[in-house]
Amino acid sequence: MKRKLLSVLLASAMLVSLTACGNNDNGAVTNNESAAPKTESTAPAEENDDAEASEPSTESTAPEVSSERPTTPSGQLIIGTTTDLEQDFYDPIYNNSATNYKVCGLLHGYGTVITTKEGEWQTDPVVVADLQTAENEDGTKTYTIKINDGLVWSDDSPLTAKDYVFALLLESSPEMMGVDNYAATGYTTLEGWADFNSGSTKALKGVHLIDDMTFSVTIAASELPYHYDLAYASVTPRPLAVLAPGCDIEDTEEGATITGDFTTEVLLETIGNTDTGYRYNPQVVCGPYKLVSYDASSRQGTFEVNEKFAGTFDGVKPMIKTVIIKTVTADTEINELQAGTVDLLFQISGGDSIEAGLDLVDAGVAQKHTFFRYGYGKIQFDCSQFPTDSENVRQAIAYCLDRNEFARQYSGGYATVVHGEYGLSQWEFVDSKDWIDENLNTYEKDIEKAKEVLAADGWNLNASGEEYKDGDGLRYKDVDGELKPLEIQWCNSEGNPVSELLGTMLPDAMKEAGMELKATTTDFPTLLSGINHDGETTYNMYNLATRFSLQHSPWYYYSMDEMYLGSLNDNWILDQELADAAWALKAIPGDDDAAWLAAWQNYQKVWNQKLPNIPLYSDEYHDFYSNKLQGWDTSSIWDWTSALVYAWVTE
């Protein structure tokens, strides 16, 4: 922890100095002169209280507050979101809209494993009394988890190990798949999952109920070793008595099983009933908040504190009594904040909205909080298509774009540029700053360099098949006796400002280097079908954005296994060196930071050379919120639903 705190402080100092230096190696183009890679806040300082004492402090980046945190929940907070809240509260498998995804986290708590504010995986001490790990002779790994006594559901009924085992069985079962085609993808790493999921076995081999408060999960040998293997022990409970009334959990030698009338028909009523089903109207939950109402005509959800919630991993209970989530549009969201019809807008990006929000802050009407995105916008190459199957061509395109200028124009100055597959909030980046400056190619715009790498790749001919000279226009290459032009098919989605900006910055520079950029604008499903090679046309490149998962697993994204091509490896890249560099990360134990960092740096170096994507920008997100909201502290890995539990309001 100390090392990572130090990393954060170093990062703060580093970015401040980088910003002061102006044109920097690291590509930061932020407008925010005091921007640190983690957070910035304009709220005044707070005295530490018990609730905050155990919260990981970020010192200069921690929120400053103007009132004491209350001891009982009070007040109301209206949160504006640009993504509609749907009446769908089971889990993201049913509805993975950004808002629903997060709201599910507010309702369904007591997961056995959580991530801290720094992104570290650990068991939740409020939930887990004891975790024992055993590596078995057959290569499997068993986690035995003892649950704390005294946890209850929101209806005051006791929460036991059966609720955890039930969740594992339910969400792996063929019966559940019959409920609106639930995609049972949560626990696929369990031993015996495939047999249970197909209905071949009634018991799930990798799950055992040991006693009322203890259960175990066994991970299949094929899934190990795995850097984030603690995540395999992550289980979120489901209320057995509510979802499968009259059913019970029984442990057998073959694993745990559900006894009683456990059928799809029952689940269609308890989960799928549009009025009373758990998917639409969950009334027995164990997260920090519970659902009060959902108004379908306005798509507004009202949530209230779950008084029975025992607290977060560090013992914090929510102190904002009522939370309302409503939709806003990007065009008027700042006006809504000014008018007081919303109290919080989170993850605002784009120069116009940010400037408007900052005006409110300057006028004393609102507060702000900023942090960098854990991901980036990118040009994604299809590395199976000629000519972007050549890394030289991909590099040449990178040399044709002034990415710092691109990020500045796109974001109004509220974005940064990275040079590998990482985000600025990652500790690996913070620890590798000097190494990155020394080892990664920053691909500064350089048309001569682009010509050089193209020439080295055999693009030395003109349309007549003679040696290429400047002024000949398009470059050609002799491929098995056929003269092929250096044309890049680019697919972009409509109404996308990134596409529009690339369309003004790239074509002329590429033309100067001897390439031709042919753009096709489509809607997003068509673009996706191009990436997946489903459609009639395949393209060389796309512009997209990505957010890293907390279990970021590049070994899957660059796997050469045919099964991964087009799915997780959506670059369709078959590069042994890159695949090996990524694969080397997978087996490193979760607590071996030194080994991980060394392998990570090697992976970034290879990635930076192979360049399956060109990173374009990484946004500096802004949260804007009314002055009544206190203690607000988010980051790219500590989102608004996490921060909500720690914040409070002054009316």
Next chain:
Amino acid sequence: MRTGRYLLKRFIYIIFVFFIISILMFAIYKSLPGDPVRMMMQDNVKPEVYQQQYEATKKMLGLDQPVPVQYIKWITNMLRGDFGYSTEYRRPVKDVIGVPMRNTVLLNIFSMIFVFLIAVPLGITTAVKKNSVFDKIVQVVTIIGYSVPGFVIALLAIYVFAIRFPIFPISGVKTAGFTGTGFAAFLDTARHMVLPVLVMSVGGIGSITRYVRASMIDALRMDYIRTARSKGLKEKVVVYVHAFRNALIPIVTVTTWWLIGLFGGSVVIESIFLWDGLGKMMITGLNQRDFSVVLAMQMFYVILSLAGNVLMDIAYTMVDPRVKLEN
């Protein structure tokens, strides 16, 4: 008898056209690039599990069948009142379409009432006072009204009435946290409806005023108007009974289309004012390749249009006895 035969013929025609359009629509949407199954799947899943789930989902949706079989199943279910399964919301279409339809109809009804209450008297007055200063002012204003894009008027209205002078809410259908019921709930929704109704009405008032005016000017030129006046009838009777009734035919045409349009959502208005209606749902359905939703809405509009034509014909006979349905 002749009317009955005419209506029967039109009914058969409607059925025929309905099926032809249903085949065309189904074929068009099926040929669009983009995979609805892929759109509803989570992609961060192990490939073997993904493929298994993909095939199961495809089978559940019936997309593993040949397209003609899919069409027959779809149209048969549709005729039974089963509009299919929304891949975006993972619910039956009939469960997701009700609330947006109610919102759209509510907005359109108020907008229509507002438009006709203003536009018809205004059109008549400007026709009667043709070439007066009042008429010229109304002409200029109505031209502006229907030529300025809706989104410009919407943003202007938000700026003036919600930001500069915060009289009405910026967006939404109800106040966040509002718990009132009955009349209080209606008033709250009505308050949110003012700006979208106002914006929708500006264009409508512009066009219908000009329709009514032109129609009335034609009617006022007729000999029977001169006769009515020479008989010593009051000017109000001449205008509202004799002239206006004869000017109704073009107005009936416009009114019928407005009635049909009650169910057609405005993408622009709904998006700007966050009024959750059918226009927004249609766009979302198209963007997500949620073909069941889109096709159900399209076929609903087809039926409305075809039925609207018949209603229009019947309305003609009511306002003008010279019109016979057999003609």
